[in-house]
Amino acid sequence: MTAPRTRPAALAGALVLVLVLAGCGLVSSSGTFHDATLPDGARPLDGARITVTSKSFTEGVLLGKITATYLAAAGAEVSDLTGAPGSASSRQAQLNGDADVLWEYTGTGWVNYHNRTETIADPQELWQRVHDIEKSEYDLEWLPPANFNDTYAFGAATPTAERLGVRSLSEVAALPVAERTFCVDDEFFSRSDGFLPMLEKYGIPYNAPNGVPAANVTRMDSGVVYTATAQGAPCNFGMIYTTDGRVKNLNLVVLTDDRKFFLPYSGTAVVRGEIIERYPQLRALLGTISERLTDDLMQELNGRVDIDGEDPADVAYDWLKGEGLVE
Template structure:
């Protein structure tokens, strides 16, 4: 298995222990705001659902949004968002101890099923993961939302304008001294990371006509964002496309026009047995999914990671703003 993809800032909050049979799952807070659907319907009246998530900010936010909305639709929801690490929430769902979990198609393809083929088309990748997961684990990967939390490179707005750059192919066409990069150690060493990416774009690493080793600065992932915003020591830094710092620091995400990076489309995963009992979940979760975009996730993630707001509050405020709950 390739290294687990590291996500941005782990949510720090008081942990309420909620041990589940066989997996020791831990909840971030176990709370969300009470609400109801604007039309007063309760299509999930009588349903008992367990919503979990991983512990990084975006995962917790998606879990809180889902828990709040499904409870507003009448379900009795147990909130087990914020499971530490990547394995515990996944294992809880496989064990039948959790019903709903937001995942990423790239994670399913690479980390869960050890696939190495790069599938650039987001729909095709989702379809392939959907088929494997249904067949092997009886999990239903619902149609993905409209956001893709994948790797990318970004530049500060002044540098993007100065260098007239919008895509990685345009970076490849620059003078060698302008091809300066900031990356973290994990991304630098990945078999699907920095060095293969440079090869894909025809600017090989440690090549005087490509990207000399002196043009690359390796640093902590969190520092990459501020270094990129300052434009020193690099013009281009590795980012995650839905990270709140992209918007907060006014970074310009470059187009991966040769489709090197695997899509990481956000997807709600539901145990098939639960979906059979409550088919209304397809439409309800689909309503959430169609509202979620890269720009929105940047905003919501930033409210937690940068502004220090509670994920449950951010989830509730967004659902109210969109008139999905009242």
């Protein structure tokens, strides 16, 4: 993803069938969601008409389905445009006024939409900066972020982490040179905010004496990185995304970025200003969702789609029902 960073086919009324390219395969997203009601029978959005869109990667679709299901349960007439292929179509639909609610990522807003290069390590500060720019320039309301951060990280197999006694990137940097072995994909290797500057940040520059020799770095497809990391060969440490379902499925240890190199990509519900003014109750409703979303939960939900092959609409409904948010 840059994490789900950036992911147009035209939006023609509704997306009848979208094939969502996820990390482990293709997942069908049909533009539908489960009927549900709020447990107390309340309908705070009765009479509201709201269009929910999402990008096409698994996490984006899941967040869109959760949102569509919950807002419809609250009484809204919801048009489901989740799974818009590419990143431009969902964003452009919202800018055009054709879609009202879209889950975004603070890092995406900062880097991709506004071309900012400053790394702001504090998630709340980054959200506030993006919030203010988006409100001023586009009248888009970035609601307070959820409790998950789908950013770059490095992972290790649990036996590898235990053998080497590492839980952070600083501890990796302190290992003997021979143990500093990495698997990365080509895009991350060459990014200006990717692998090489990360090594510099941690004092182990690429192909430098006492750094990380070129022979210690294996470049491969991003999907293969997870398997190689879990096997501990040809690398001890692999580039991952923090909410990817394979983290939990493969029992990988996510290493702490203790020097705060990677930009936060906090998931955030974004609503058009006109719509949030018309239906201010959206703040509380979407906040109810956001406050429950964590890295561990997103790993689990993403894994149910990418690894177990479940439909995103089913996963969204099951989670909402399990949380007691819908019936």
